[in-house]
Amino acid sequence: MMQAGKANDPRLDRREAMRALLDKRGDLLLVTGLGSTTWDAAAVGDDDRNFYLWGAMGAAAMVGLGLAVAQPERRVLVVTGDGEMLMGLGALATIGVQRPPNLALAVFDNARYAETGMQASHTDHGVSLCGVARSCGIEGVYDIADSAALQEFARLVHITDDTLFARIAIKADEPPRVLPSRDGVLLKNRFRSALGIE
Amino acid sequence: MAEPVSNDDADWRDDIFAALKGAEIRQVGYVPDAGHSRLIELCHADPQIRAIPLTSEEEGIGLAAGAWLGGQRAALLMQSSGVGNCINLLSLAKSCRFPLVMLVTMRGEWGEFNPWQVPMGTKTQAALELMDVLVYRVERGEEAGETAAAALDIAFNGSLATAVLLSQRLIGAKKWVK
Numbered sequence: 476m477m478q479a480g481k482a483n484d485p486r487l488d489r490r491e492a493m494r495a496l497l498d499k500r501g502d503l504l505l506v507t508g509l510g511s512t513t514w515d516a517a518a519v520g521d522d523d524r525n526f527y528l529w530g531a532m533g534a535a536a537m538v539g540l541g542l543a544v545a546q547p548e549r550r551v552l553v554v555t556g557d558g559e560m561l562m563g564l565g566a567l568a569t570i571g572v573q574r575p576p577n578l579a580l581a582v583f584d585n586a587r588y589a590e591t592g593m594q595a596s597h598t599d600h601g602v603s604l605c606g607v608a609r610s611c612g613i614e615g616v617y618d619i620a621d622s623a624a625l626q627e628f629a630r631l632v633h634i635t636d637d638t639l640f641a642r643i644a645i646k647a648d649e650p651p652r653v654l655p656s657r658d659g660v661l662l663k664n665r666f667r668s669a670l671g672i673e
Numbered sequence: 674m675a676e677p678v679s680n681d682d683a684d685w686r687d688d689i690f691a692a693l694k695g696a697e698i699r700q701v702g703y704v705p706d707a708g709h710s711r712l713i714e715l716c717h718a719d720p721q722i723r724a725i726p727l728t729s730e731e732e733g734i735g736l737a738a739g740a741w742l743g744g745q746r747a748a749l750l751m752q753s754s755g756v757g758n759c760i761n762l763l764s765l766a767k768s769c770r771f772p773l774v775m776l777v778t779m780r781g782e783w784g785e786f787n788p789w790q791v792p793m794g795t796k797t798q799a800a801l802e803l804m805d806v807l808v809y810r811v812e813r814g815e816e817a818g819e820t821a822a823a824a825l826d827i828a829f830n831g832s833l834a835t836a837v838l839l840s841q842r843l844i845g846a847k848k849w850v851k
Contacts, residue, residue: 531762541745
């Protein structure tokens with residue numbers, strides 16, 4: 476069985492990983508899942524073009540799909556956790572059928588349900604999110620455990636005309652929470668305004 | 674893109690399709706149902722509509738939210754059993770006041786053959802209303818187009834979650850033994 480969170484763990488720091496993905500973000504649109512990836516995005520810096528999910532666990536990838544289809548000229552990045560992705564695995568099949576060229580999914584995999592007491596998730600028992608993504612027809616699949624590979628993925632998000640999926644191995648720790656607004660209507664309206672939508 | 678759909682079988686489903694077009698729906702998420710099959714074909718055949726098959730109905734709630742964030746309008750097609758799959762996800766529509774239109778073919782009602790469809794079918798409307806979804810029912814074919822149009826209008830102009838329940842009597846009981 477894989478062991479997460481050891482002292483010599485080669486896994487990435489989650490805040491550093493989010494910072495790398497959003498470095499030089501340009502006009503990238505970001506969707507984050509419940510819950511730690513939402514705190515990570517807020518810690519890197521709040522932005523009107525971030526849509527944070529404070530609930531609806533399992534929905535992050537599908538929100539990204541609807542957004543990517545609606546905004547074909549913009550790049551859409553979904554960053555969510557392994558637990559959130561596991562709750563919506565069917566979305567990978569749906570996205571594998573649609574394969575929008577401007578959508579990238581990044582799953583921060585600490586093999587834990589960090590928000591609820593660090594219980595082991597299915598990935599800790601060997602379930603391969605990359606394997607699922609590949610089996611669903613997504614061809615650009617990356618299993619990332621070091622910062623060089625992560626920086627390369629962050630670059631590909633802006634230039635690849637195909638759906639991308641990355642599983643990013645992160646340490647099972649809980650950095651200080653940075654909480655963005657919980658007002659869903661505000662988050663929705665400011666996101667649309669940032670895109671110039673009435 | 675799919676082949677053009679023949680007009681020979683045109684019925685109230687075409688009226689619903691006209692309502693979707695009139696409301697400028699650009700994404701249609703669906704889990705197949707026999708009662709929706711013609712509408713699904715019409716959506717696939719339309720170059721302005723992206724018809725997106727879902728593995729489970731709750732995916733559609735996220736899809737519709739994402740579409741709206743990106744400036745497009747979405748509608749969802751599902752069977753009444755699928756409403757049960759959506760319940761927690763409806764909190765997304767409510768918390769953010771996302772417009773939502775669910776077109777639901779009913780099972781477990783008039784002429785139902787399969788008793789396993791009855792528990793969810795008889796509670797579909799109550800379940801939606803518990804989550805503050807505005808529910809309209811259609812019993813007769815001539816009501817379908819205008820009811821769908823009304824749901825689309827209040828959803829997108831009033832930022833509300835709506836559902837149109839298409840009764841099993843309207844659709845016709847499923848034939849199990851042919």
